[in-house]
Amino acid sequence: MRYLFRTQYKQDVGLFRHNGDRFWYGLLLLLVLAGPALLGEFYIGELGAVFIFAIAGVGLMLLVGYTGLISLGHAAFLGIGAYVNAVLLARGVPFLVTLPAAGLFAALCGAAIGRPTLRMSGLYLAIATLAFGSIVGTVLQKWTAVTGGFDGFAVPTPTIFGVAIEGATGIYYVALAVLVFVLWVSANLLRSPAGRAMVAIRDSEVSAQSMGIHLARYKTLVFAISAGMTGLAGALFAHYVRYLAPDSFDVLLSVQFVTICFVGGLGSLRGAILGAMFVRLLPQLIAIVRDDLPFGIGRLPGLEPSLFGLVLVLVILFQPGGLNGMWLKMKTWFQAFPFKRQASFRRQKSYAKSERLR
Template sequence: MRHFFRSDYEQDMSLFQSNRDRFWYGLLLILLLIAPQVLGEFYVGELGGLFIFAIAGIGLMLLVGYTGLINLGHAAFLGIGAYVNAVLLKQGVPFVVTLPVAGLFTGLCGAIIGRPTLRMSGLYLAIATLAFGSIIGTVFQKWESVTGGFDGFAVPTPYLFGIPLDTTNGIYYTSFVVLLFVLWVSANLLRAPIGRALVAIRDSEVSAQSMGINLAWYKTLAFAISATMTGLAGALFAHYVRFLAPDSFDVLLSVQFITIVFVGGLGSLRGAILGSAFVRLLPQAIAMVRDDLPFGIGRLPGLEPSLFGLVLVLVILFQPGGLNGMWLKFKGWFQEYPFKRQVSHRRQKSYAKSERLK
């Protein structure tokens, strides 16, 4: 198996482990840049939606996977970013201003929500964030002078240097650039003292506090950063759907974001992207095979959310590492071949926090 030995501090701080990683990620970047010139409009649109979900998934991953704080109202942050961006565009504010403002305003809302929930954890925090999502949904419905209520309103066309961005290729490239920026910020953040503090809080709040980590400050910061990234995704999502309505940001969308985190693999930026691909591709796969399913299963109401729940339960039971864990296993298997050992890839028993203290 290939091992990398670091010889200086700069090598340890590098974003990429080796030149081989730089080559493959660079090749992937080139392929994604030329994809709209090769693929059809439908596939380019789906990739643009995948990028938007990946941005929101990375934001939730920082909160759930790296800080250990659950959030069942993540769709509310997406909705805040979408409405702020659309309303500002309607007032004539340029897109280069509305995009960061939507992210910053959503981050402020995240900090406001995160502060009073500091003493909550586990199920209580999940219920509190779920209630927050319901409250924001009600605001979207009742504040008709701004949001249009249940009627909604069409999102104005954004322009960048006179070029409209609401086309399929425009949304694709804009979302791709924002995704690269969010990945770069997240990767550097996790290597900084802030990232190490968030991971320490996730592993043990008592130990983190004993090392001098301010739990209130870092938890609030985690909510704010997560909401900011999701606000950016919401601004792009508004142009992706082109029409905003309150029912676009319901509980099912929050469940999809939770599915992204757990199916992709907790504590992995790569897992957030893989989980986003799964969430975006599963509805398309269901649509393709719906008519061929036996016993009228394809015509049953609620088939899609039921499958999301089933997949989530199966992943938690049989593949806790998610899609990222599966990728690491396959990668290790090929690196060890033909000297692989079956015992090396056997699933190890995992313990809950309370069990580790016994």
């Protein structure tokens, strides 16, 4: 096992714990960069979609996993980012301007919805964000002069310094660059006083307020940051699907984003990426094995939403740490092998937040 010997205080807030992390993350980045040379176009397209969902998952993880605020309206922020980017591109604005503009406009909408819902929490906040998503969906349907309504909106091909970003490889590299940027921003945010305030609000709002943390300010801030990151994902999603329609940003997509956080593991940026891989690749796995399932199960309508719901319930009941928790257990087991103790890996009873003081 590796034992960390800290010689200065900055080591506790560093981006990497030790040189081993730098080596493995650097190697992973090199493999990802070499992906288009090793894989076919179909797989590159699916990995690009995973990167896009991971960007939205990281944004929602800051809200749900680190601040404890549930949102069922993040598909609306994805749609806002997608349409803002597509409409500006159609009017001749460069892609290097439309991409941050989509994130900024979505962040402003997030701050606007976050401010009046500050007194809500739990189920009430989820219902409020769900209503916001319905309002945005109606606007996208009815504002036909801008969005095209149900007729759809063709997304122009973006260019960067005169080079057209088209095909699976172009979207793959742009999405990868944005994902790395979002992870860097999130990691630095969580190391800052604002990040520690977010975690304090998640654990106990009363205790956080008694320590001088301004609840309204930080809740509005995290809503804006989360919505802005989802808006960036929406801008890339527009180029992935190439044709926008209002029904693409429904409540099922918001449920998928929440599934990313819970299945990946709450309170973990790595969990957001693992959850995005699960949510995006599970439909492809279902499509492969659909014809081989017995008793006509593969032809049942609503199979994918049912599996998402079943997996979410099983994870909450039997693996609250999600995929990231499973990875940490496996890593600890291999590090301790063969001098492991069974008690170290025995599943402990988990208590709900309202039961801890009983």
